[in-house]
Amino acid sequence: MIMSSTAPLPPSGRDPAAARRRRDLWILAGLFALMLAGLAALAAATGWRQTLQSFASLGLGQVALLLLLSLVNYALRGLRWHLFANRLGLATGLMQDLRHFIGGFAMSATPGRVGELVRMRWIERETGWAFERTAPLVLIDRASDLTAMAVLLALALGFSAGGIAGALPVIALALAVAYVATHPALLSRAAGYGYRITGAFKRLFVGVRRASVSLAHFRSPAVLMIAGALGLAGWMAEGVAFHLLLVWMGADVGLWSAVAIFVFSTLAGGLTGAPGGVGGAEAVMIGLLTAQGVPLETSIPATLIIRVTTLWFAIGLGLVVFPIAERLSLKAFHAHKTR
Secondary structure, eight states, X not given: OOOOTTOOOOTTOOOHHXXXXXXXXXXXXXXXXXXXXXXXXXXXXXXXXXXXXXXXXXXHXXXXXXXXXXXXXXXXXXXXXXXXXXXXXXXXXXXHHHHXXXXXXXXXXXXXXXXXXXXXXXXXXXXXXXXXXXXXXXHHHHHHHHHHHHHHXXXXXXXXXXXXXXXXXXHHHHHHHXXXXXXXXXXXXXXXXXXXXXXXXXXXXXXXXXXXXXXXXXXXXXXXXXXXXXXXXXXXXXXXXXXXXXXXXTOOOOHHHHHHHHHHHHHHHHHTTOGGGTTHHHHHHHHHHHHTXXXXXXXXXXXXXXXXXXXIHHXXXXXHHHHHHHHHHHHHXXXXXXX
């Protein structure tokens, strides 16, 4: 996904970056179509009439509130990205960092979300910092999300009336990965083991080992506390949105149960390795709602709506911001070259 900013056009005159963007858009469209097809098949099996009635029960104001709560999540996590960027030593402004962060959402539905590394390309063009120097941003941001979601899931399970089978291993795995990703010695050792086990991806593992050295910038207790609070509040906003949606659709399972279902489904979907967790997250969410006594004619539209107003809304915002970030980063790159 990351290419040199000065790569010349091939003899055919076609822009490889533009071709890649078109390919990515087709992939996103295909994933969205697959999700709709799967949920539509379930709806057809359970009866269209009640499913459509569940959709019709929501007003525009309610949908707007769901989107607003998602924006709260993105804004708080964007502030956390800005905090990490400044802590690393990048002289980037708040709006600049928010542009990078939101623009990267356009690539959320890539395997392992590696497409979000496009943020590093924009930073390199605008600041001159090579990927190896900014890679710790990706590590600490992902680790912070895992930690916040694991802690929130644990809290939600503690306050909710019922549990979720398999939740404890998911919480433990998320916290373990986050712990390794934020401890330089452990991360360096893990990268070494990874290369020896796979015998491949040498450049990736070497880059991780180099990036681990810079993780010390983020070990300040104050930074970790602020970052943790921003992450918790951000993901809680989307959990509250899911709770409100279920209440509006007549399927109130309780605030903390709704938060637990939302967070667990999101984590479980990510563990499947599918782009954006598409397919896995929806299946888990519908299954958990069914276990709570929510009928399929309600759980199916609820799942579709919350995924559209969270994951796909983020991707949509990213697609809007992406060309702006690309243009401004190229402008900054060429301005540096002419000095």
